[in-house]
Amino acid sequence: MSRLDHACPRPVRSAAALGLVAVLAVGCTGADADTAVAGRAAVATSPLPTVPPAQPPPQLTRAEVESAVSQLDDVVRDAMRRTGVPGVAVGVVHNDKVLYLKGFGLRKAGTKDRVGADTVFQLASVSKPVASTVVAAVVGExxxxxxxxVVDHNPGFKLKDPWVTRHVTLADLFSHRSGLPDHAGDVLEDLGYDRSYVLDHLRYEPSAPFRAHYAYTNFGLTEASVATARAAGTSWEKLSDEKLYRPLGMGSTSSSFADYEKAGNKAALHVKTGDTWRAEHVRDPDAQSPAGGASSTxxxxxxxxxxxxxxxKFEGRQVVDAEALEQTHLPRMVSEPPHAPAGRSGFYGLGWNVSYDDQGRLKLGHSGGFALGAATNVALLPSEKLGIVVLTNGEPIGVPEAIASTFLDTASTGGPTVDWLTFLGPIFKQSLHGEQSPVDYSKPPASPAPAKANSAYTGTYSNDYYGPMTVSVQGNELTMQLGPKKQRFSLSHYDGDTFSYRTTGEMAVGLSGVTFTVGPGGRADKVRVEHLDTSGLGTFTRND
Structure with a gap:
């Protein structure tokens, strides 16, 4: 999903699947946030447990949980009043019973279409723990x-390091410890490349230390899921339906964008401009379906x-092997080192953010987010048999995490220990702001060096990772064309041979730079696109 889906607060890249760090909300804490935290690597410095610690007996009474449930209406309405987010849906489970199931607000701003328990939302990176459940079913068989x-099931898969290619496992990719860079491949998706192209081109990405470096990668997890489906002789979309959605009677859930699109009762994506929420974007996440492309109610x-x-187990049937599923709940990688000597680390399991609270209870969580207009969260306390899911149709600003955290806080302590919305809001805002270019391209230098004639820059350029680029003049405007859909970007002069353009898509960061390197002949022989160069692959070479 996006840059904000994974663990405790730190800067991130927004993405196909927003991936805020992990247990952000419940105890930085227990509900993770996929857009705000997905982005910085953490190095494991000590062995991780290979078996789960013994869980304490339940500490919450039914009355305590029901008291927290009774306050949920007010918690949700307060979050909506304070943020204006158009629609929210919430479900709570305790001791195998659904205690709460309700929708609030509108499926689309400006209409009268109400959100209900059966409104279909895009899950963004909450797709990841759903995907690991599907793979666990196949592992159990x-x-x-x-x-x-991975190469045992997809011989064509390749990473830059041949040794890592031969040894990287499904678990390595599901726990973001393969050595791939943060959000590897997400910008390719923004440019319009399909799943096959993106997965094939991961081989160009530079490698960090294998199994010693955490970096949130939607397409790494996607590769592991697709390889599993290949081993099962089917597609990911069919596999997830066969192993999970149909056995559980999840009739409104799908791993295909087309199914979300054709749903009559679906929530549109919304972004906020000033104080106004608008449904402006459509997000087709099929390329990274296992990591960010599921939809559900x-x-x-x-x-x-x-x-x-x-x-x-579900309704008395063992749908997924217990041991294979338990493996998804174990910490596999340090995702967030402690910030103080007495602090606790955050971990990532297999599609889950994993943490432990002051009582030693296991906490599982994940957030999902599309910068184009969705935010979701799931948080579990397995020893208490307690879980909450919150789906919203607004861009990530901390609403689902705040609702989930307030609920679990209230169940555990009788009331929220902090104002979670006030606490989380600035974290999301700072994380997204941290993605902007260090150069403010909206303010050129007072006396910029002049650009050369357009003919010095026009022509075709090549790049093994991003494909061809064409620079041409349209009217009086210099433009850059990229991707299989030939997306066209206007170039505005900034200073000398540097121009700016406005980025688009899930990974958009506002204005970014384009710098031409002009050779002795007076024509550019190279061009570096800043937004495409986060892992050093953003330089194009003239080939005309």
């Missing part, structure tokens, strides 16, 4: 194993929560 090398998602909290 012995078709694949979590520690299988809170009614369906409570069935999945029951499966998770029931050790793979």
């Amino acid at each position: 012995k078709t694949v194993g979590w520690d299988d090398p 809170v009614r369906d998602m409570t069935k999945w929560l029951r499966l998770q909290l029931g050790n793979g």
Whole structure:
């Protein structure tokens, strides 16, 4: 999903799947946020547990949980009043019972279409723990194993380091410890490349230390999921339906964007401009479907929560092998080192953010977010058999995390220990702001060096990773054309041979720079696109 989906607050890149760090909300805490935190690597400095610590007996009474549930209406309405987010849907499960299932607000701003328990939302990176559940089902059938090398099931898969290519496993990719850079491949998706192209081009990405470097990668997890489907002789979309959605009766859930699009009762994406929420964008995440492309309702998602909290059982049937599912709940990688000597680390499991609270209770969480207009969160306390899912149709500003955190806080302590919305809002804002270019291209120098004639820059350029680029003049405007859909970007002069353009898509960062290197002949022989150069792959070479 996006830059904000994974663990405790730190700067991030927004993305196909927003991936805020992980247990942000409940105890930086327990509900993770996929857009705000997905972006910085963490190095493991000590061995991780290979078996789960013994969980304490339940500490919450039914009365305590029901008291927290009774306050949820006010919690949700307060968050909506303070932020204006158009629509919210919430489900709560405790001891295999659905205690709360409700929708609030509008599916689309400016209409009278109400959100209900059966409104379909795009899950963004909450797709990840759903995907690991699907793979766990296949692992339980012995078709694949979590520690299988990916090349055993997809011989064509390749990373830059040949040794890593041969040894990287499904678990490595699901826990973001393959060495791929943060959000590798997401900008290719923004440019219009399909899943096959993106996965094939991961081989060009530079490698960080294998199994010693955490970096949130939607397409790494996607590759592991697609390889699993290949081993099962089917597509990911069919596999997830066969192993999870149909057995649980999740009739409104799908891993295909087309199914979300054709749903009559669906929530549109919204972004906020000033104080106004608008449905301006459509986000087709099929390229990274396992990582950010599922869609569902809170009614369906409570069935999945029951499966998770029931050790793979649903309605008395063992749908997913308990041991294979338990493996997804173990910490596999340090995602967030402690910020103080007495602080706790955040971990990532297999599609889950994993943490432990002051009582030693395991906490599982994940956030999802599309910068183009969706934010979601799921948070579980397995020892309490308690879980909450919050789906919204507004860009990530901390609303689902705040609702989930307030609920779990209230159940555990009788009331929120902090104002979670006030606490989380600035974290999301800072994380997104941190993605902007260090250069303010909206303010050229007072005396900029003049540009050369347009003919010095026009022509065709090549790049093994991003494909061809064409620079041409349209009217009186210098433009840059990229991607299979030939997206065209206007170039505005900034200073000398440097221009700016406005980035678009899920990974957009506002204005970014384009710098030409002009050779002795007076024509540019290279051009570096700043936004495409986060891992050093953004330089194009003239080939005309």
